[in-house]
């Protein structure tokens with residue numbers, strides 16, 4: 001019987017024979033990741049295990065991106081713990097200061113993760129690298145601490161839901177809308193413990209950035225991984241990023257799926273996830289007219305250069321509503337620079353946006369854009385849980401970058417086509 | 420081990436931002452995290468909790484971020500056991516690693532109301548509602564996770580492996 005993408009990748013990392021869903025397999029890992037919030041706990045566990053060196057200094061990434069530039073004394077102390085540990089262990093991929101970006105945008109861009117890898121990260125959106133054809137999943141700090149010490153971890157082989165995306169998307173409709181739509185169909189626990197695997201003509205035509213946007217939100221349906229085949233585009237992206245190794249890979253034609261979801265994107269409207277769950281998804285027109293106080297364009301979901309271009313395309317020659325804080329956070333220094341080189345920064349400044357450093361910031365209600373009670377935001381991030389961006393009495397709506405930018409101009413949620 | 424305490428019932432899809440909002444993630448201390456447990460659900464929620472009380476959740480308990488601070492804050496609040504219809508994947512793994520007992524009981528969760536007195540046998544997964552007299556059996560812990568539990572948690576398990 002054929003293998004799914006998840007089974008194929010796991011098989012390459014274990015001596016056991018991968019026989020199917022439910023089986024527990026011990027796998028070697030190609031990269032282990034933690035950030036400024038989760039690394040201190042991972043380090044605590046690592047030390048409690050009696051470990052005194054990481055299994056491979058080139059295969060650990062520590063990215064201080066959540067509360068940085070350090071928002072207060074406590075977060076500065078946490079970053080110090082991570083920095084000291086990185087120094088002591090000689091960790092190659094330690095990022096802070098002017099080099100840091102949002103982890104899941106940074107690692108693919110630097111060629112640190114790539115097709116065929118098994119990656120575990122103490123961050124739930126580690127699944128982003130599935131866009132590159134990596135079996136990448138989030139875990140807690142102690143699991144990650146153990147992986148840092150041992151270079152291996154255990155997985156339960158997941159059953160797979162296959163999502164076929166077909167058709168031709170309209171203007172202002174893209175990867176974010178496809179994934180929101182699919183989460184609306186599956187529900188926030190619809191892929192619990194499962195792998196999502198994507199294919200279809202829409203996927204073939206999609207950029208790697210778009211694939212990563214979709215893979216990023218696998219966890220929002222409860223999924224373990226969101227996997228894309230590694231095709232010629234993937235190989236080119238990985239090579240340009242400096243990733244060595246990896247090979248083209250697709251699921252076997254006779255692989256067995258628990259469920260197949262066929263989604264025709266033709267005629268799909270831009271999608272918006274309403275408070276307070278990412279599966280509360282509606283076409284944008286059903287939410288239009290709702291006044292907003294803040295628009296956030298950035299994050300590991302939509303902070304890449306394509307997203308910046310989409311936002312700038314809408315903002316060019318327009319002004320943000322004076323009552324709206326439009327916060328733009330290019331996700332990495334390289335993306336920031338590309339925004340400058342391409343003239344997008346000028347568009348953002350002319351429109352009256354606030355452009356910030358690469359950081360998670362407001363996405364998790366950390367800093368640089370916290371909501372007061374009664375305030376409403378539209379955001380290109382991935383979670384709209386109650387209180388996620390600030391007050392328990394605030395609201396977050398999730399959308400693609402064009403919808404967020406258009407809404408910032410209108411002062412209310414709007415379909416960019418109607419601006 | 421037998422745990423007897425009051426049930427604190429919460430709804431479906433309780434996310435880790437509800438369990439411990441990001442603004443409290445500037446420490447790894449269990450007591451400090453425990454003092455703010457469920458602060459993202461309701462301000463001052465934790466004040467109702469006594470040592471050894473039991474959390475009763477709905478579907479997909481612990482969804483969202485991978486923050487291990489979530490099970491730690493529940494433990495830090497004095498709650499040793501969470502019973503739920505189902506658990507989110509990362510939270511489930513984290514709970515075990517941290518020594519928080521997680522029992523999945525599906526629709527039987529409806530047999531427990533907020534404020535009921537509950538007795539849980541953490542070794543067998545037998546749960547009794549002392550208020551109503553109903554008894555429920557939780558699903559068995561997956562064998563590999565039992566191995567980790569038997570080793571005394573993941574830290575001990577890894578310690579042995581590092582030898």
Ligand code: SF4
Nearest residue numbers: 125299300360363364
């Ligand atoms: S941008 Fe948001 S979702 Fe992504 S890693 Fe940072 S906090 Fe998490």
